[in-house]
Amino acid sequence: MTEFAHRFAAHHPDGTNPSAVAVLGQCGRPELETRHTIPARQGRAVRLRRGERLRVINPQGSQVGDFWAFAEADPGEHLSMEHMRADLRKLTPRAGDALVTNRRRPILTLLEDSSPGVHDTLVASCDVCRYHKLGHQGYHDNCTDNLRMALSAIGVKLPEVPCPLNLWMNTPPRGNGDMVWLPPVSRPGDQVTFRAEMDLIAVISACPMDLLPINGEDAVPRDLAVMILS
Amino acid sequence: MTEFAHRFAAHHPDGTNPSAVAVLGQCGRPELETRHTIPARQGRAVRLRRGERLRVINPQGSQVGDFWAFAEADPGEHLSMEHMRADLRKLTPRAGDALVTNRRRPILTLLEDSSPGVHDTLVASCDVCRYHKLGHQGYHDNCTDNLRMALSAIGVKLPEVPCPLNLWMNTPPRGNGDMVWLPPVSRPGDQVTFRAEMDLIAVISACPMDLLPINGEDAVPRDLAVMILS
Numbered sequence A, B: 001m002t003e004f005a006h007r008f009a010a011h012h013p014d015g016t017n018p019s020a021v022a023v024l025g026q027c028g029r030p031e032l033e034t035r036h037t038i039p040a041r042q043g044r045a046v047r048l049r050r051g052e053r054l055r056v057i058n059p060q061g062s063q064v065g066d067f068w069a070f071a072e073a074d075p076g077e078h079l080s081m082e083h084m085r086a087d088l089r090k091l092t093p094r095a096g097d098a099l100v101t102n103r104r105r106p107i108l109t110l111l112e113d114s115s116p117g118v119h120d121t122l123v124a125s126c127d128v129c130r131y132h133k134l135g136h137q138g139y140h141d142n143c144t145d146n147l148r149m150a151l152s153a154i155g156v157k158l159p160e161v162p163c164p165l166n167l168w169m170n171t172p173p174r175g176n177g178d179m180v181w182l183p184p185v186s187r188p189g190d191q192v193t194f195r196a197e198m199d200l201i202a203v204i205s206a207c208p209m210d211l212l213p214i215n216g217e218d219a220v221p222r223d224l225a226v227m228i229l230s
Helices: A003-011 A083-087 A128-133 A141-155 B001-012 B081-086 B128-133 B144-153
Strands: A036-038 A043-048 A053-058 A067-069 A098-100 A106-113 A165-167 A190-196 A198-204 A223-230 B037-039 B043-048 B053-058 B065-071 B097-098 B106-113 B164-166 B190-196 B200-206 B222-230
Touching: A036 A043, A036 A198, A036 B128, A043 A141, A043 A223, A053 A067, A067 A106, A067 A141, A083 A098, A141 A198, A198 A223, A198 B200, B037 B043, B037 B200, B053 B065, B065 B106, B065 B144, B081 B097, B144 B200, B200 B222
Parallel strands: none
Antiparallel strands: A036 A223, A043 A198, A053 A190, A053 A223, A067 A165, A067 A198, A098 A106, A106 A190, B037 B222, B043 B200, B053 B190, B053 B222, B065 B164, B065 B200, B097 B106, B106 B190
16 A cells, blocks of 8 residues: 555545535534534535625644635636636735626625735646646545535535635745745634625635645645634 | 727627627638638637647737637536646746646647747636626627637537636736736737647637727737648
C-alpha cells in the first residue's frame, strides 16, 4: 500500500467518503449560532436564508476550503468567479465586497475576514483526474465529488461545477502570469463571514489535497467548521 | 434614440442578431483552407476534427474574440479556463501549450500566436446584465447570447456557459490584484492557430462591447475571421 493509499484507508475505513450521507441538521439547516465541523477531506451543504450570516472557520489555520454558493430558487444561478472578478475588477474579494452570480446579482457579501485575505479564485476544484495527473492511483477524495455528494445529500441536483472560491488557498499569479502553489498564510482560528443576499445553498469542502503543500507544509488535510448566525 | 441604441439599430436594421441563423457551411463545416468572416457583434460555431487546425484572425487588430470549445461527443466537456490555468500553472496560454477541458484532457493546442500574446482567461463573456450595469437600456448584442445562438444554429444544446478564452482582450491583473480594462495590443492581421486534439465545436464571438475600450480606443466592434486548415 502506498503512503497515500494508506492515508485514505486510515481516514475512510469502509472505503467511502461520508459526504454523500452526512447532512448538517435537517436538509442542511443545522442549529443556528452553533459551531459545526466539516471533517477533513469531506464536504457539507448549508442552507441560508437572505440576511443570515455564514462563518467559515479554519481551526488549524492551514486548511483550504473550497466554497460554492447556489441560489435556492434555481441552482443554475450560482456564485461565479469569472463574473465576480469582472464586477469587482480584482482577482480576490475583500471585506465589504458583494460577490455576484453568473447573472451578475449579489448572492453574498464578504463581511469580515480575520485572515490576511489570501484566497484563490483562479483554480478549479480538485477531482480524481487531478490526483491521477499527480501520480495517485485509484480513487482519492476530492472537492468536486464532495460538492456533488454534499448537494445530493440534501436532495439538490448539481447543475454544473462552477469554479470555487478557494478560501485561504495561496496560489497567486506572479508578475509574469506564472502561478505558484504555496501553503496558506492564514492562522489558527482565522475565519471569514458572509451575509446571504438571497436564499441560498452554500457548500464547503475541506480540501483533501495531500500531494501538494496547499494545505500546509505537511500536506495533511484538516477539519474546517461553519456556523450560521441569524 | 441614444447613441448606443442608434449603433444597434444601424447594425441590425431588423432588430435581430443573425448569429442564430447564419451558419458557416453545412452545420458548422465551412470550406477548408478558406477565410470566413465572423461579422462584428456576431458569433459562429465551427466543427473541427481531431488534428485539424483552426486559425482565428484579427483583421483590424483591435477586436476581441470570445472563444469556447466543446467536445463533439459530449458538449458537457469543454475548454475550461480554471482547469487550464491549474494545468499550465499560468494565467495565459502561450504557443505550444495544451489547453485542457473540465475533465483535464487536452482539447486544443495553441500552436502559433503572431500577436504579443495578451489574452484574457479571467473575465466572463458579456451578457445583457453586463450592459445594463454599464448603463445601457434595452437589448444589446452580447457574447453570451452569441454563444447560445451559434450553437443553437448548428443544433447543439449548450450545457452551460463556460468562462471564455478572450482572445486579445487586455484586462491584466496588477500586482495588487486589481484589474484594468485596456485596448488590445494586437496588430492588424494578428492571428492565433489551434490544433484540435479531439473532435470539437469551437465558437467565436466578435465581442460587441462598445461601452468600454476593450475593442480599441474608439470602442467600435469589428469583424474577425476564421479558417480551418486540414
